Amino acid sequence: MQTNITESLRQSPLGQEAESILRKCVHCGFCLATCPTYNLTGNELDSPRGRIYLLKQLLEGDPVSQLTQQHLDSCLNCRACETTCPSNVQYHRLLEIGVPLVEQEVPRNLKQRLLRTAILNVLPYRNRFTRLLRTAQAIRPLLPKALSNKVPARKLTTTAAKQTQAALQRTMLVLEGCVQPAIDPDINAATTRVLNKLGISLITAPKAGCCGALSYHLNQQQDGLDFMRRNIDAWWPQIDQGCEAIIMTASGCGTTVKEYGELLKDDPHYAEKARRVSKLTKDIVEVLSQEAIETLPINTTASLAFQCPCSLQHGQGLAGSVEALLSRMGFELKSVIDSHLCCGSAGTYSIFQPELATELRQNKRRTLERSGADQFVSANIGCISHLSEGADRPVRHWIQVVDTALE
Structure with missing residues (x-):
């Protein structure tokens, strides 16, 4: 991709990095097929290629608007596009460079700022979040259903192994x-x-x-x-x-x-x-995967459908690793169609983009249910909480299923 970014940005390390990323994009469009938001909206500006064009315009000094910000905000940062990209475009890094620049040009409204401030002052702090969650759990029966569904039931830790x-x-x-x-x-x-x-x-x-x-x-x-x-x-x-x-x-x-x-x-x-x-x-x-897990006495009776988090398959490049390990241990794994698509959790995405997140969750729940598996498992607490919201069959972490099978 040809670029003409502003001189001031070209002289900065971040600007040089952004230009290098932009130049790798060859407009092939492979990313469109794997982008969850493009699959939902059909709008090219809700695809990685479209968002790259928006960021290119920003870096070249063109004006940006709230519409620009909305299209960038709707990105899940799932990195599925990076797995697909034949040119190895580091799309997520371009977002990390460009989105703060957009925010400087398009300040967020008061409601958005207050919500972000609340999240940033609670969620990253374990004690604060725990106190808030316990309060919500205590009054959960009094909350409207739409809100109570978002409050997970309290789960207790089972007795740990008594080994010195x-x-x-x-x-x-x-x-x-x-x-x-x-x-x-x-x-x-x-x-x-x-x-x-x-x-x-x-x-x-x-x-x-x-x-x-x-x-x-x-x-x-x-x-x-x-x-x-x-x-x-x-x-x-x-x-x-x-x-x-x-x-x-x-x-x-x-x-x-x-x-x-x-x-x-x-x-x-x-x-x-x-x-x-x-x-x-x-x-x-x-x-x-590196241990002699087969030597352990494992009782595998239930079939499993594994929802592979984007952070595991795209962020860490470990697609198929959990399924392979569980199969080694004797579990029956059911295939999940469109397993590369995001469930809609994506960190705080489900808070800021509830409509898109809900639609993605419904799609993922349908694919899990169509697998015919007895239990649904995942590998990330955000996905587990999001997919379990209001569900008859909650999702568990796969290590919990392994632990139960060893008891």
């Missing part, structure tokens, strides 16, 4: 995250029990918190980078002591932590540490 840490020679860290401990604390508890059976001790760093994705993707990029630095500081003592890996049980967080090295590459104090953290970071499926 001293008996286990291998040690790994796990990110607790910000919302998962409140919504479903049993996910990490189940992970601990499964790994204990393989001789691996799972530990946490109390001062680690939000991975930084939420703030970073809501155009508070410096706040997001600060969350990343705090996590690195919290993990570093265990890393120095030889911690084998940093495990992610939420694939959305895993995608971000694996990018710490790139996002902090220009920070002289954290660049090297960030690279090491990213190298150590593994989704739980990557860890278990």
